[in-house]
Amino acid sequence: MLALALLTQQTAIPERVWPTALIYFFVLLGLLLGAVMVMRRVFRAGREAQNAPQRSGPATNDSPAFLTASMQGVIQKLREQEKELERLHKAEKERAEQTERLSEEVTRNMPAGLLLVNAMGIISSVNPAAEQVLGMRGLAFRRYSEALGEESALTQLIGECLNKGTIHRREQVQHVTPQGETRTLGVTISFTRRNEKITGAICLLSDLTELASLQHQMQLRENLAALGELSAGIAHEFKNALATISGYAQMIRGEKTEGEAAEYAGLILEQTRNITHVVSEFLKYARPIEIPQEPVALDAVIERIVAELQESLPGVRIAAEGSFEQVTGEEGFLRQALLNLARNAAEAAAEASGGGQVAIEGRVSAGAEGPAQQIIVRDNGPGIPAEALGKIFVPFFTTKAGGTGLGLAVVQKIIVQHGGTVQARNRPEGGAEFIVTLPVFRAAAEAIESKQARI
Numbered sequence: 001m002l003a004l005a006l007l008t009q010q011t012a013i014p015e016r017v018w019p020t021a022l023i024y025f026f027v028l029l030g031l032l033l034g035a036v037m038v039m040r041r042v043f044r045a046g047r048e049a050q051n052a053p054q055r056s057g058p059a060t061n062d063s064p065a066f067l068t069a070s071m072q073g074v075i076q077k078l079r080e081q082e083k084e085l086e087r088l089h090k091a092e093k094e095r096a097e098q099t100e101r102l103s104e105e106v107t108r109n110m111p112a113g114l115l116l117v118n119a120m121g122i123i124s125s126v127n128p129a130a131e132q133v134l135g136m137r138g139l140a141f142r143r144y145s146e147a148l149g150e151e152s153a154l155t156q157l158i159g160e161c162l163n164k165g166t167i168h169r170r171e172q173v174q175h176v177t178p179q180g181e182t183r184t185l186g187v188t189i190s191f192t193r194r195n196e197k198i199t200g201a202i203c204l205l206s207d208l209t210e211l212a213s214l215q216h217q218m219q220l221r222e223n224l225a226a227l228g229e230l231s232a233g234i235a236h237e238f239k240n241a242l243a244t245i246s247g248y249a250q251m252i253r254g255e256k257t258e259g260e261a262a263e264y265a266g267l268i269l270e271q272t273r274n275i276t277h278v279v280s281e282f283l284k285y286a287r288p289i290e291i292p293q294e295p296v297a298l299d300a301v302i303e304r305i306v307a308e309l310q311e312s313l314p315g316v317r318i319a320a321e322g323s324f325e326q327v328t329g330e331e332g333f334l335r336q337a338l339l340n341l342a343r344n345a346a347e348a349a350a351e352a353s354g355g356g357q358v359a360i361e362g363r364v365s366a367g368a369e370g371p372a373q374q375i376i377v378r379d380n381g382p383g384i385p386a387e388a389l390g391k392i393f394v395p396f397f398t399t400k401a402g403g404t405g406l407g408l409a410v411v412q413k414i415i416v417q418h419g420g421t422v423q424a425r426n427r428p429e430g431g432a433e434f435i436v437t438l439p440v441f442r443a444a445a446e447a448i449e450s451k452q453a454r455i
Helices: 001-009 020-050 058-109 128-134 146-148 153-164 209-254 260-286 296-311 331-349 405-418 446-455
Strands: 115-120 122-127 166-176 182-194 197-207 294-297 316-322 328-329 356-367 371-380 421-426 432-439
Touching: 001 432, 115 128, 128 197, 153 166, 153 197, 153 328, 166 296, 182 328, 182 331, 197 432, 209 260, 296 316, 296 331, 316 331, 316 432, 328 331, 328 432, 331 356, 331 371, 331 405, 331 432, 405 421
Parallel strands: 316 356
Antiparallel strands: 115 122, 115 197, 166 182, 182 197, 294 328, 356 371, 371 432, 421 432
16 A cells, blocks of 8 residues: 555646546556556465465565566656656647747738627737728727727628628728728628637728729729710800800890890890800810920919918918929919819818918828829818718819809819829818829939839
C-alpha cells in the first residue's frame, strides 16, 4: 500500500486539455493495473514461502528490489510522456497564436472594409478600411443600427441578413457620413451559421464614390451631346417664330389703337420676351461648347465675383479665403458658373436672421490625374430641402418663384465640360455648400511627361 501511495503521489500530473487528459488517464490506469498484478504475485510468493520454508531463498529477498525498480521505471516513463505532451501542447499553442496574428494582420491591412456583427446586433470586429469608408471611428462593440443610423440603407441590409438569412452580393447603397458627406458604397453581406442557427453577419465594404461620379459624368456628357444635337435646331425655330410674333405685336402697338387691342399686344410682347429668355438659357445648356486648354487665374475671377456681389447685395457679407491656382479652361464660362453659385448662395443667405454670410474657400488637393482645385461656396441660409437635393441640377427643376430651372443645370454643364465636378450638400450647422472641383492647369511639357510616366 505504501508503494501504491508513493506511485500516486509521484505520478500526479497537471490538468490538460480533454484529449490529452484522456490518453494520460488510460496510460496511468494500465500501469496501475500492471503494478497491482506484480504486487499480487509478490504477496502470493510470500504466502507460498511461509507455507514452504524449505523453498525460501534469494527470490524472496529480491522481491522488494524488483518492485522498486518496476515503480521507478513506470514513473520515469510517465515523466517522459508528460514532457512530450507539454512540448506538443506548447507547439500547438504557438501555432494557434501565429495563425491568430496572421489573421489579424491580413484583416487590418486588407483594402476592403470588413465589418463583423454578432447575432445580438453588436459590431464585434471592424478593420481600419471599414472605418475610413464609413467615415466613423470607434465602431467596435456598438450596436450597428445605432452606429450606422436606424434609417440607413446599410442598416437595413445587415438586418435582413441577420433576421432572414438574406445574402446581398455587390449591392450599391448611399451612406451619409457624420460630416454630412454622401458616399456610394459597394456592399456584400453574408452570414455565419452554427447548428442551423445564424450567429452573425460578415459585411464587406468598398467606396465607389469616385467611380460612380465618373460614370455619372460620362452619362451626363453623352446626354448633353444628344440633347444638344436634338434641341439646337428646335430652339432656333422657336426663336424665329417668337421674333415674328414679337414683330407683329410691336406693329399693333405702334398703330394708334386703343382699348383691348393695345393691352393684348403688350401682353404678347411680355410673354414672347419671357419665352425668348427661356429658349436662350436652354440653348446655353444644350449647345455644345468648345473649351480651350488655356490657363485661367481663379484668384482674379473670384475677386471680381466678390466685388460684384457686394455691390448688388450689400446686406450680405461675402469673403474669399484659401488658395486659388490656375485651372484649364475658358475664363468667361468659369466666371459665369461660379458667379451663378455665389449669387444663389447670397440670395439664400439674405433670408438668414442676424445677417447673411457667404464664404468662398479655395483648396488644392492631390488627385488621380494630378492636383485638383476645389472651390467651396458656403452660405448660412435655410439650406436645400431634402426632397430637392437630388434634383437641383435637373433642367427646369427650380425651387424659386419665377425661376427657369436652368441656372444650376448650366453650371453643371460648364464644370463637366471643363473636366470637373460639382456637388451640393447641406451643412450640419445650417446652410448649404457647393463644391466645385477642377483640374489644375499644367503646361504642355509637364502634361506629356506625366502621361509618359503613367505609360
